[in-house]
Amino acid sequence: MTGFRIEKGPFAVTQIEAWIGLxxxxxxxxxVYALDGDDQIYVGESLNVATRFRQHLASxxxxxxxxxxxxxxxxxNKSVCLDLEAFLIQRLSGDGTYQVTNRNVGISDRDYYGxxxxxxxxxxxxxxxxxxxLFSRSLxxxxxxxxxxxxPxxxxxDDQEIVVLDILEGLFDDIASGTPSQIVVQGEPGTGKTVVAVYLMKLLSDIKASDSSQQVESESVLAEFFVEGYPELLHDSRIGFVVPQxxxxxxxxxxxxxTPGLDAAMAMSPFExxxxxxxxxxxxxxEAHRLRxxxxxxxxxxxxxxxxxxxxLLGADDPDLTQLDWVRAISTHQIYLMDSAQSIHTGDVPSRALDALMATSDASHRRYRLTSQxxxxxxxxxxxxxxxxxxxxxxxxxxxxxxDLRFFDDLSQMRQMILQRDQEVGLARLVAGFAWPWISRKDKSAFDIEIDGVQMRWNGTDVDWVNSPGSPNEVGVIHTIQGYDLNYAGVIIGPDLRYDPRRGELRFDRRNYFDPTAANNMPRRGITFTDEDILGLVENIYAVLLTRGMLGTYVYVxxxxxxxxxxxxxxxxANIAANAAHPNP
Incomplete structure (x- = not known):
């Protein structure tokens, strides 16, 4: 049994007075408290909730x-309340029943006793x-x-908060001085690049809309940007969010x-x-490495x-121009979140362009790295x-x-284990490299993949496949999973990636690669891609797939x-035995 209780009543002075007497x-x-109405909700914490409610009623x-x-x-105590406040805000936002009207500057993740x-x-x-x-779905x-x-x-x-702080300090300095800026945030899979990007959109929107005469009650170091001077720098600014996938x-x-302060139209494709x-x-x-x-x-x-x-935008149709050039041409300041090792297509921005971008950001001390997994x-x-x-x-x-890292010789066993994990914790999916043709796109009754007598189809939708009803019984291609999390990933490494034991080398098998355009040459630009070039992209694809699972990864080759x-x-x-024979230093 726990000692908490939840009091509920109308948001009114009479109710406050009644509660004080009790x-x-x-x-x-x-x-911790929650105020709701008209599909909106606000969550807060206070040491004197009666006074805080009166302040809110006057607002x-x-x-x-x-x-x-x-x-x-x-x-x-105060630490518990800050944690519960953040817990409820995050779950209310994820539930979607109410529109959460809080700022995101006060969200904390700090440890404390108990x-x-x-x-x-x-x-x-x-x-x-x-x-x-208050919620419509289970936890x-x-x-x-x-x-x-x-x-958002x-x-x-801790390292994300430091990066966000450094980004804002540099960005506001550049805005104040009238200096165009190119900021780069690098991070491997799972370090939260997209989380930081979305957080920044909400934070900048809140700063822009804030009244600097009103004190922001937050212990976060980011609260300093809500004081006079910073909101004015964002006045009438136009901010956009570009997502290639x-x-x-x-x-x-x-x-x-x-999300209050944001709009769906803010998130756009590079072409938009x-x-x-x-x-x-x-x-x-x-995902700037996926610009084209x-x-x-x-x-x-x-x-x-x-x-x-x-x-x-650039006054010429130079074949060497990329969508990276578009971004620079149409905006004054840019923040790029990227990991060049996640480039998976010959049409992606070439590595030399990303290297030049990083060199520019280095020269102005505007490159940052996320490290926490x-x-x-x-x-x-x-x-x-x-x-x-x-x-x-x-x-x-x-x-x-x-x-939970496992290797399977029988695909049917791995498939059954993934289905079992999906029943237990959800978000367990099969994913694979593009090593089979997509027959079911035109013939819904056909199967795309057959291995060891197991017949399967590629993902039935390109949009939000992970959460679609049929996804547990399908196989997700790389383009449906990049940028998403799974609890368990069952990774099928297809015949597009092979091993030559005589040479001791991995090699790419073009005969078993069916991404419609990913391996195409560019004859109009005189560019030809060798099997060695595509091998690097295929290795990147499987590295992405093998790092999707939060709780475990199952592998079939x-x-x-x-x-x-x-x-x-x-x-x-075998892993444990090998580890005993070759202990880590």
């Missing part, structure tokens, strides 16, 4: 709210609020949703639509950005559009381990404690020599 903690005790922003709930517990015990109580508080109608359903994972109310890790962009548009009639003061570009170069577009009409935008429970070393394994100079096999080559690195019993 319990002195309404005037002198740390509590034009909150006086329209109708209902009030107060969470009381005799064991609560936190693990209190977070169990938070789950009980959630359930009581859910029974009362696991919310926490597995992309609305939650990409919420996420609590930042369609599926991820659609999800972010849903998040922005539910390039066709804009107005300049942008600031563009935040997520000319000469290898996924659809015919885009070739002409690419040329038209080149002429419009947010996705994979195995920790920061796992991403480097996977990339090393998918090279011709692999590291010694390792065991990652607490991470089609090519037999490659299967034996990779077995010691992903097979838990």
């Amino acid at each position: 319990d002195p903690r309404f005037r002198n005790w740390p509590v 034009q922003e909150k006086r329209h709210l109708k209902g009030a709930r107060v969470v009381l517990d005799s064991t609560f 936190r693990e015990k209190y977070q169990k109580i938070f789950a009980d508080i959630f359930e009581e609020l859910r029974r009362d109608g 696991p359903e919310i926490e597995n949703s992309d609305l939650f994972k990409l919420s 109310f996420k609590a930042l890790t 369609m599926s991820l962009r659609k999800t972010i548009q849903r998040v922005f639509k539910r 950005m390039g066709n804009s009639r107005e300049r942008f003061d600031l563009l935040i570009v997520d 170069q000319s000469g290898n577009q996924p659809a015919g009409p885009l070739y002409k559009m690419f040329s038209d935008i080149n002429m419009k 947010m996705r994979v429970r195995a920790g920061e070393d796992y991403v480097g381990y996977v990339r090393g394994v998918l090279s011709d100079t692999p590291p010694a096999p390792r065991h990652f404690a607490g991470y 089609c090519d037999r020599p490659l299967r034996e080559r990779l077995r010691p690195y992903f097979d838990v019993p």
